[in-house]
Amino acid sequence: MRPPPSKHKDSKSKSLLYSALSGAVQSLKAESGAVMLIDEKTGELYTKEAFSISTPIINVPGRISKKNALGKHNASFYAAKHGKLLLINDIKTFKLENPKFYCSINPKLFKTTIIPPIMEGNKTIAVLNLYNKLGNCKFTKEDCIHAKRLADHCGAALKLEKKNFVLKTMNEITKEIHQTNDMHKVFRMIVEKGKKILNCNNVSVMMVEEGMLVVKESSDIKLLGQKREAGAGLSGWVWKTGEPVLMKKTEDASLFKFKTLNKPGSFIVAPLTLKYDNPLALNVSSKEAMTIGVLNFSDRSDSLSFNEDDLEIIVNFANLAAIALEKVKFYMEVKKAYLSTVEALAAAIDAKDKSSFSHLKRVVRFSLAIADRLGLSSKDKESIHFAALLHDVGKIGIDENILNK
Numbered sequence: 001m002r003p004p005p006s007k008h009k010d011s012k013s014k015s016l017l018y019s020a021l022s023g024a025v026q027s028l029k030a031e032s033g034a035v036m037l038i039d040e041k042t043g044e045l046y047t048k049e050a051f052s053i054s055t056p057i058i059n060v061p062g063r064i065s066k067k068n069a070l071g072k073h074n075a076s077f078y079a080a081k082h083g084k085l086l087l088i089n090d091i092k093t094f095k096l097e098n099p100k101f102y103c104s105i106n107p108k109l110f111k112t113t114i115i116p117p118i119m120e121g122n123k124t125i126a127v128l129n130l131y132n133k134l135g136n137c138k139f140t141k142e143d144c145i146h147a148k149r150l151a152d153h154c155g156a157a158l159k160l161e162k163k164n165f166v167l168k169t170m171n172e173i174t175k176e177i178h179q180t181n182d183m184h185k186v187f188r189m190i191v192e193k194g195k196k197i198l199n200c201n202n203v204s205v206m207m208v209e210e211g212m213l214v215v216k217e218s219s220d221i222k223l224l225g226q227k228r229e230a231g232a233g234l235s236g237w238v239w240k241t242g243e244p245v246l247m248k249k250t251e252d253a254s255l256f257k258f259k260t261l262n263k264p265g266s267f268i269v270a271p272l273t274l275k276y277d278n279p280l281a282l283n284v285s286s287k288e289a290m291t292i293g294v295l296n297f298s299d300r301s302d303s304l305s306f307n308e309d310d311l312e313i314i315v316n317f318a319n320l321a322a323i324a325l326e327k328v329k330f331y332m333e334v335k336k337a338y339l340s341t342v343e344a345l346a347a348a349i350d351a352k353d354k355s356s357f358s359h360l361k362r363v364v365r366f367s368l369a370i371a372d373r374l375g376l377s378s379k380d381k382e383s384i385h386f387a388a389l390l391h392d393v394g395k396i397g398i399d400e401n402i403l404n405k
Contacts, residue, residue: 015049016164020157022051024128024150028114028143031132035118035154036076038125040302045076048126048158053134076127079115083124085148086115089138114139116151118158128154166313169197170320177324181331182378187217190295190321195219197317198268198310200300206235207272207293207325213239216293234269235294242291244270244315248305266305268297270318274326292322339386346389349396352403364388 017035025033032052036045079086088094089112110131118126128151133139139147173193177186187205194203204218206228213228213235231240238245247267272293295318300306346360367388371381395403 016157016161017154018049018051020150020154021049021128024147024154025051025053025130027150028130028139028147029134029137030114030130031134033128033130035158036080036127036129037158038080040304045080045127075113075115076129079117079127080124083117083119083122085117085144086113087139087144088113111136112139114143114147116144116147118151118155120155120159125155126158127151166197169193170313170317173197173317174320174324177321178327181328183325183328183332184217186321186324186328190324191217191219194295194297194314194317198297198300198306198314199302200297200306202297202299204296205293205321206239206296208239208291213294234267235296238269238271238294239291242271242273244268244311244318246306246308246311248307265298266300268306268311268314270295270297270311270314272318272322272325274322292325295321342386342389345393345396349392352395352400360389360392363391 021033021035025031031054032050034050035048037048038045075086075088091111091113112131112133114130116128117124118128128147130139130147133143173189176193177189180186180189190205191203195201202219204220204223205216206213207216208214211230213230215223215226218224228236228239230236234245234247245268247269249266271291272295273291295314297306297314350358350360364385367384368381371384376384
């Protein structure tokens with residue numbers, strides 16, 4: 001998942017990448033610079049951060065047209081596609097020596113340029129553009145070596161920003177999920193937040209009910225209520241084994257010995273697992289685990305396959321979701337037990353006063369009907385329900401002869 005472009009208005013809001021870029025520009029004694037990222041879906045380059053020592057950058061290329069295919073006659077594209085540093089100390093001379101090589105940089109504004117790629121393993125994810133060596137000097141071979149190190153530094157900043165973005169999103173998700181005790185709302189939050197954190201279009205929550213997996217919430221409403229047996233399909237396999245599955249392409253289904261899925265593409269299925277310490281275990285590491293459901297993810301918005309980083313994120317997300325669901329379940333069970341106790345007390349009061357037979361039930365029914373008509377919240381209705389049941393609780397201490405006189 002790619003964090004949105006950052007906006008900087010003051011020093012407090014500057015990102016890690018901005019700090020790395022400004023440090024690179026100053027370290028190489030350049031006038032200005034920019035970090036451009038590759039859009040994985042379109043193959044375009046777009047400016048993530050820009051920095052200038054002297055004047056505001058207004059001529060650094062922003063999003064480059066999709067018509068210019070990656071690496072086709074453009075300095076930044078060339079460096080990105082080939083994963084090689086590009087050095088241009090004289091743009092006019094460079095153009096004469098490379099007539100087929102198109103360079104969009106204005107020679108009047110950018111006289112010298114050095115562009116090292118920013119790599120993630122063997123893959124180019126961005127480029128570092130450094131413009132105009134100060135003092136009308138040219139970039140040297142030593143500058144090239146240093147620029148590669150600075151590009152690695154920018155890459156590390158990008159990776160750290162991504163992790164920070166994921167952690168921040170996860171914290172927001174945890175906070176929002178734990179603020180409600182409505183099971184349906186928690187299901188809906190898991191789906192919506194799951195789509196956000198993994199940047200995909202299809203998410204569904206399946207829970208174990210009466211020995212079957214049942215779809216409780218889904219981006220596709222047609223799937224609601226569908227059931228699956230243990231071991232059947234990808235979701236059933238994850239439920240049965242308790243292990244998450246990353247399937248980068250449909251053909252990988254054969255590795256798990258279940259039928260090929262109808263829909264092509266990439267999938268992640270993670271178990272909703274609860275772990276309990278076993279008080280009888282001699283080994284402190286011994287735990288009992290119970291899978292209460294599964295989360296399904298498919299159809300990435302950028303049409304790419306899910307990867308191992310996505311799987312790690314979703315496993316952590318599924319653990320948080322499982323705890324939230326168990327908390328709501330526990331709350332509902334406690335609430336049910338409390339309501340049963342209050343109803344039993346109310347029934348005893350009702351039975352004590354013969355003149356008000358079924359009076360409490362009518363008060364509850366009418367009170368909730370009025371609350372519905374007034375459009376009150378679920379929390380307010382809950383309070384009204386208990387108030388209606390207990391409004392005659394004072395009768396419990398009054399002698400029956402007086403009540404039935």
